[in-house]
Amino acid sequence: MFSELTMPKFNYRIVFLAVALAILVFRFHAPSQPSSLPEPSMPPDMQIVQTLLKQGADINAKTKQGATPLHFAAQHGNITLARLLIENGADIHAVYQDHWTPLHLAVQEGHEDLVKLLLEQGARPNNQKNEFSPLHMAAQHNHLNIAHTLITYSANIDATTVNGWTPLHLSSQEGHGQMAHLLINHGAHISSQNALGLTPLHSAAQFGHINVIRILLDHGADTSIRDHDGFTPESLATDLKHNEASRLLREHNTKKTDQKRHYWT
Known part of the structure; x- marks a missing residue:
């Protein structure tokens, strides 16, 4: 964690x-x-x-x-x-x-x-330094109404900590689907990488949060990005034995590959 x-x-x-x-x-x-x-x-x-x-x-x-x-x-x-x-x-x-x-x-x-x-x-609503912002905290603790209020007061959706974690990373890691929806709908960068190379999709896959994985995939999250250890979200889920998450990501990647083949034939 x-x-x-x-x-x-x-x-x-x-x-x-x-x-x-x-x-x-x-x-x-x-x-x-x-x-x-x-x-x-x-x-x-x-x-x-x-x-x-x-x-x-x-x-x-x-x-x-x-x-x-x-x-x-x-x-x-x-x-x-x-x-x-x-x-x-x-x-x-x-x-x-x-x-x-x-x-x-x-x-x-x-x-x-x-x-x-x-x-x-x-x-x-925003920090003066790259630190844990109020919106990070709302995202982590799943305080949906508070997050909406902070955004109304111009909280930075893509605020990063010194290690590059965004509010969307945190909501994805914690499995907070509605929070992830809220952040994405207000323009959160869906494939932002932190200092470890992890995207929000990696964060969701790492803990097997199927609900968040589906949301991120539906909004176009890039499944091909590798973290600094060389893991894609799918391979990370597989390595950690989150079988359902691994299957979902594999099926998504297969479907995307088939669509590309169909386009070029």
Whole structure:
């Protein structure tokens, strides 16, 4: 599996402590006993938050990894807190662990309303570097409505990670047929190769995802492309003993060859 796919989860104790220090506690001193803090599952009291913000609590305080209170609100789907933070100047572009924004976290967890709020407030649907974009995340986790929203806000359909993985690669690898359809219908490059030479069809064949293979073939995916190890999608499926996928690709290739012969006779 592609190592870039897994985004680290927050250590909830650390994150809640950061939020407590940034919002629920006065900025001059934290409590001496962490155990005196509320449990992480308890929702912040909005009145307390508002009061402390008025008294100068640092709305953009960060953990060592860069997590802010808005990251916390985004991951937990707390749209009321997120809206309050944004209205009071929270940085919607703040990055956690070098590149995860609040939008990434809202997308990962499937919080549609929060995704819309962040985009409406100017969150960038595209990364500034070749990193895992919000659309990559929606494609991987099969959040169809969120993917559509991101595309509406001009998310790059063919955004690539540093290793050349596109959202279509990820939806194909995970077997998400409807997501693959959505991306293709919005212009995704169907035979894009990543740093390993894999196309989305290779990705689907590698895991035997018949539903995605059919979709890609129906939209003209090139079955002759070889990856850097010399495998075509068919030979890759055969090598990995995905027999049904191998048969489907073989039949498609045979049919295409017969059509070419018929054309020239």
